[in-house]
Amino acid sequence: MEIPKSIVENIYESALRIRTIEDGISSIYHLREMRTPTHLYTGQEAIAAGACQALETKDLVYSYYRSHGWYLAKGGNLNRMMAELFGKATGCSKGFGGSMHLIDLEAGFTGTSAIVAGAIPHAVGGAFTFQYRKTQNVVLSCFGDGATEEGLFQESLMFASLRKIPVIFLCENNGLATNTWIKDRQPNVPIYKRAEGLGVRSEIVDGNDGLAVYAAVKKAVDLAREGAGPSFIECTTYRLLEHCGPNRDTALGARTDAEVDEWKFNNDPVKRLEKHVSPEFKARVLEKAKKDFDMAVEQARKDPFPTSLIPEGLPCQL
């Protein structure tokens, strides 16, 4: 697939912007201003960046607790995300959700769940709603390799397949569920093969190649819009940081520094995209992302906390 230059630049910009913002969060996390379980996306940026470029604003993304990258890639508001991490009333969830529960409906980013696989059926129901209303929009459901072990995964794919629901299932296979390797959790049957067994068109791509992810998602989106039903895309990738928090986890012993370094220096998804853009473009994106992040943090620090235990408009007795 020949990908237009403007889209390649958008994918790179999105990936670098996510990396810069997540690095920014990591650098100030120790200050204890953000007190919320923060699952960083570092190392997996090419997936959200590539996938979201294949979607329109009104298409919906159903993500999960490691959602900063998806939120930003879909066009979620940065200031409101940072305010949410700071627990402020100006946050995207008004301070009631935290890092694991981001939402930006205007950008087509629905609320995320902290329950593994919990949102996979939501994506199918959301896409059914598009069918019900006879719109051409589609839904992208993303989740990790661990989520495919839950019963909800197979239940959701089966039903989407049965009713030809316009949903794209995207599995980010980083091999780890918290600190447990996939070989200790799943039999040696590739995830995309299991999806295929449920009647869903399936493929596997290198998730650290943003352009390959874009191409696979674009094809799946086009098919879903035509009424051809769901697709499943397995994106192989690697999580560079700990399950939750800004540090490396090699001290725990599940993996070595040498292994993490190999991915960090020889298979970095952001660096792999860099060769497709000019140095000037890179400099511009980097500068803007840093500036936007600094301003968002400055604003979040000034913003007020919520003043009530109950969100505005809800009855006190739920």
Next chain:
Amino acid sequence: MPVMKFSEAIRDAYFETMRAHPEVFMIGVGIIDPKAVFNTLNGLREEFGDMRFVEGPLAEQMLTGFSFAAATLGLRPVLIHHRIDFLPLTMDQIVSHCSKWTYMFGNQQKVPIVIRGIVGRGWGNGPQHTQSMQGTMSHFPGLKVVVPTNAADAKGLMISSILDNDPVIFVEHRWFHEDTGEVPEGLYRVPIGKARIATSGKDLTLVAIGPMVQEAILAAETLTKSGKSVEVIDLRTIRPIDYETVLDSVKKTGHLIVADSDWGQCGVASAVISHVTQNAFEALKKAPCAITWPEHPAPASYGIEPTYYPMAKNIVTQCLKTLDHSTDHATHQTEKPVYGPF
């Protein structure tokens, strides 16, 4: 006013709301079965088609998450379970998603879903097909739970549940399906959160839930023969509970008995007694009392099942004890006909 069965009233509620509101749809396992979920769905598929009458695979958890998401985007799903005992399969979606979503995102999305579960008591349904689940479901902030006990309330509460913007658990006792009553026409609504005074009285407040309402009414009739006037309150909604009606009654009578068709521990009866004790202790002349199921599962054999469920006679005995009256007359018992086979 037309007279119809409880089950027909449910069906009537569906026709009325589906015709008036294009965002309402039915979904569930086995809803296209010719038996039409105890004849409550006849004709809906033919009139509204497969997009608004969605047969699901045997995947209740997924169907709950699926329906939940449709609700957050403005549709109004009614998710139907032939047996409420299948709700525990779906607890994650109900408890961690449906009940929390509106709060968790600062009131940006509503969740207008109805989850209708049918209690299968009777005909030897045994431990796994007779649970009420109502006390469990009423534990969670963010959910509403209703338990209708007559045909008019079945229709009115179903319509209110479908048009409500919060998730509602609709606990439906098969025990009532054949009962008939007058049912108002049109989009008749019974407010959620409002109890019904089934029988007025001045000596004792008898709060009842589900099938215990019918037993309580029978008990109250029997007690008039002993010169005792009992006020029966059909709670109808068990989250939120209409404590105002209960407190007003207890302040008048000074005596409280709560009869629930569920287990006692951490249940609705405990909640009502706790609330009254904390808020109207001075009005109570005697310690309140709960009448609930024995703390073990229900047996299958019809040789012993009738002794499992508390009946009108048990209520009469307890009322007379509470009122310091001889229990010699506590022998009246009217058995409800046994329906079946199922």
